[in-house]
Amino acid sequence: MEKTVLINCSPKNxxxxxxxxxxxxxxxxxxxxxYLHLRRPxxxxxxxxxxxxxxxxxFAVPLYVDGIPSHVLPFxxxxxxxxxxxxxxxxxxxxxxxxxxxxxxxxxLMQVMENFCGRAGLEWCGxxxxxxxxxxxxxxxxxxxxFGLMILNMLLRGVQGEDILEPVRSFGTTIGTFLLLCCGIIxxxxxxxxxxxxxxxxxxxxxxxxxxxxxxxxxxxxxFTIISVLQGGIFRGWFSRLKPDANCGIITTNNH
Amino acid sequence: MKTIxxxxxxxxxxxxxxxxxxxxxxxxxxxPCQGCFKCWTKHPxxxxxxxxxxxxxxxxxxxxxxxxxxxxxxxxxxxxxxNLLDRSIGVSTPFSTYRGGEMHHTLRYGERNxxxxxxxxxxxEAEKHTLKLMTERNAINMGFREHSISFCSxxxxxxxxxxxxxxx
Numbered sequence: 082m083e084k085t086v087l088i089n090c091s092p093k094n095x096x097x098x099x100x101x102x103x104x105x106x107x108x109x110x111x112x113x114x115x116y117l118h119l120r121r122p123x124x125x126x127x128x129x130x131x132x133x134x135x136x137x138x139x140f141a142v143p144l145y146v147d148g149i150p151s152h153v154l155p156f157x158x159x160x161x162x163x164x165x166x167x168x169x170x171x172x173x174x175x176x177x178x179x180x181x182x183x184x185x186x187x188x189x190l191m192q193v194m195e196n197f198c199g200r201a202g203l204e205w206c207g208x209x210x211x212x213x214x215x216x217x218x219x220x221x222x223x224x225x226x227x228f229g230l231m232i233l234n235m236l237l238r239g240v241q242g243e244d245i246l247e248p249v250r251s252f253g254t255t256i257g258t259f260l261l262l263c264c265g266i267i268x269x270x271x272x273x274x275x276x277x278x279x280x281x282x283x284x285x286x287x288x289x290x291x292x293x294x295x296x297x298x299x300x301x302x303x304x305f306t307i308i309s310v311l312q313g314g315i316f317r318g319w320f321s322r323l324k325p326d327a328n329c330g331i332i333t334t335n336n337h
Numbered sequence: 338m339k340t341i342x343x344x345x346x347x348x349x350x351x352x353x354x355x356x357x358x359x360x361x362x363x364x365x366x367x368x369p370c371q372g373c374f375k376c377w378t379k380h381p382x383x384x385x386x387x388x389x390x391x392x393x394x395x396x397x398x399x400x401x402x403x404x405x406x407x408x409x410x411x412x413x414x415x416x417x418x419x420n421l422l423d424r425s426i427g428v429s430t431p432f433s434t435y436r437g438g439e440m441h442h443t444l445r446y447g448e449r450n451x452x453x454x455x456x457x458x459x460x461x462e463a464e465k466h467t468l469k470l471m472t473e474r475n476a477i478n479m480g481f482r483e484h485s486i487s488f489c490s491x492x493x494x495x496x497x498x499x500x501x502x503x504x505x
Contacts, residue, residue, distance in 0.1 A: 092371050145370060147474040148413045151420035152369035157411065181433075181440040189413070189474055192467040196411040199463065294440055298433045305378060305431035312379040320430050322446050323382040325395035332396060333350040334359045 083136040084113040090142040098214040103141035109274035137172045144179035161201040175208030182297045184212035184287035212289035343406035365417030376427035394427030398446035409458040412467025444480040452481040457495035
């Protein structure tokens with residue numbers, strides 16, 4: 082039975098959208114599976130050990146400044162040496178996710194991973210680049226809340242002798258909207274896992290949350306405004322051109 | 338203000354200062370970005386982690402010209418340089434806009450002059466292609482009007498290339 086290692090490369094401990102999409106993909110991957118999280122240097126030995134007998138590896142990577150997050154890079158270097166030393170030649174798939182709406186903004190990250198495979202002697206099998214995947218975090222919080230409200234509404238309507246199926250229909254509409262927004266991500270993830278199961282080249286495909294970009298931007302702006310009010314950043318020079326302190330530590334100047 | 342970020346080692350700082358107002362040696366001894374966005378939402382333009390990189394975005398943001406000297410790593414920046422860039426997303430604000438027909442964050446420090454990247458080491462043709470794309474994407478994201486990428490065979494040549502350039 083073939084073994085697939087799925088690595089969540091997000092530094093976030095909780096609410097990682099990349100990790101969520103990876104778990105969703107993992108549901109459809111056949112054979113032996115191992116889910117791992119790369120957050121700290123201490124995670125690296127365990128992951129390399131898991132890779133020693135793996136046939137396929139799936140990296141779920143968030144886009145940081147147009148590329149791979151910096152904590153992942155030393156691991157890739159270690160993995161390159163490890164794979165060369167052990168003469169491993171597993172197949173590599175990537176799920177890239179970014180906070181902008183355009184999935185295509187993941188292209189440099191995908192190229193870096195392809196170049197890594199070339200250096201490490203691994204088989205690059207492509208993957209998917211997702212735009213606006215962070216919306217899934219909102220959905221996975223909202224859906225259980227909406228479900229709870231639906232049950233409460235049904236109970237209240239039952240007591241009052243009203244139609245108890247109305248909240249179910251309303252919740253069904255919410256689910257339908259969710260699926261519509263995510264149809265690209267779902268379809269491309271299903272397609273990717275089909276390639277993973279067959280061990281074939283998936284190519285590079287880009288998808289996004291199915292919202293017009295101006296609506297996505299509006300929601301993103303509202304979200305960050307609310308968070309900035311709650312955390313206080315809005316009152317501390319939210320848009321100001323703040324200057325570095327004189328002794329901020331890392332600069333060398335002509336005046337030293 | 339012209340700033341050089343490099344991964345050549347601190348001993349190169351003096352030499353590089355001939356071509357810049359300030360130099361930052363990225364030595365990789367700092368914590369990586371945790372993706373918390375508090376440099377946007379809690380204490381703007383300052384990182385949650387109070388190490389030497391906690392105001393790196395302010396240094397980059399106030400630099401009209403930025404030169405990045407980096408060892409090639411799979412067609413991207415070396416880990417120490419990427420660490421510094423990841424910790425500097427406070428150069429933008431949490432608000433989004435369109436730039437180059439795509440969604441990007443608005444710029445806290447406005448548009449700046451130019452970004453020059455000097456990549457050194459063993460670089461394949463595919464990696465050169467990726468580095469060109471990466472530089473172009475970074476210039477758009479960070480708000481530089483112009484950008485360039487050049488390739489050097491080793492660190493010595495990269496340091497020399499950077500120190501020939503006069504401050505703009």
